[in-house]
Amino acid sequence: MARKSLVGEVADELLDRIISGEFVPGALVPGELELVEHHEVSRMTVREAIKTLTAQNILRVERGRGTFVNPVNRWSSLHAVLRATSEGTNGNDAAVQLIELRRMLETGACELAAARISEDDLAALDVFVGQMRDAHDAGDLERFVDADLAFHDVILHASENAFVAVLFEPLSRVLAERRSETSAVPEIQEHAIAMHQRVASALHSRNPHAAREAMDAHMQQTLDDLRTYVLKS
Template sequence: MANHLGVRIVSGDFGPGAALPIESELCEYYGVSRTTVREAVKSLAGKRLIEVSPKVGTRVLPFSEWNLLDRDVLAWRLQAQFDVKIVEDIFEMRLCFEPRASYLAARDGTAEDHALIDHHFVELAAAHEQRLPVKTISESALEFHLAVINASHNGLFVTIGSAVKSALRVSSEMLQRHAGPPSEDIALHDAVRTAIVGRRPKEAARAMENLLAAARERLLPLTVDAAE
């Protein structure tokens, strides 16, 4: 129920300031108990999509109030409208912290961190070379990026990486469906890996910038075509 209402809110079915149906109407519509309705409403309120007030009821909050880093909110936005703006937002955010995370991973990452990055790179390269399903390749790419972020040992970066996991997964899957030459994707990831493991922070940051820029250039035209 929370998922269904969440998608309707982020897609604009219920605009900012709009009131949600009253509790009894939601119970009847979804065929659930009052307890279930209250739990769903509580969940959405925790994500700052709605506000519950005894005087005015349950109303949708403005976009500026939403917790946009919440995993569910990101997933609902991507499900409702995978448009150019969302893709641009994702890559702008990634460019703000992933190159720096790569820098820190090269400088401060442990031998175990680097071994894990190596492991996920080998999995990604093998998935490409064996022409495994798109979902498998995208999951390998996702795990590689998360390993780099975790190796930064910056608690805020790690939290952000976990929060936007759903957005990274969706964009990664879309990229792999329209991927360029596998050798190019492997080379871009290998440049990041090699610089991190070689403890060359500045080179690692540049390599990650190059990887994200290439991904952005591939993905943005696809969302424009989809919108048209």
């Protein structure tokens, strides 16, 4: 058990070095002897740590050439991807990709929710839009973000697809951090309020096509605002 723990520690330290940009995608990872010296562990521990990261597709071993870092989009560990997203140096790409993921999942969830959402949930959406307006007027960023996240959470659960909510749960911390970054811009808040109202109205109509279109327009506006006000690209 102790050896497994040590292997995990070395694997985490290697992942830290990758996420920090010390070893960029495509880079050759130092050989066993150098890693043994750096981490002050045995060669067996280093080998097992490399195996751990290779199994998660973070690293790839090329026979006769060495061990290389894979790009994040090839990683198969959600935990590692989330760490790279929240702690990595390439935050701009991660921010765009997160919206792309939300667009793929949330437009479908909104379409499903249109035919399944309860009257109580519809009322909750209206409450959260009102809270966003109040928070915007009061300059209360934390309350604005909380209402924004709660609005989307209602829709995800109203889709009545258990997989959707489960997929989003690990993303909650990263989503909250990103919302706090983008929602600090007053213009983005104004756009978000209008788009949330549009989504709520579409759901009130119980029209799946309109609901999907409204959420898709919201995601496009979110992406446009990110590029205009935050990434400035």
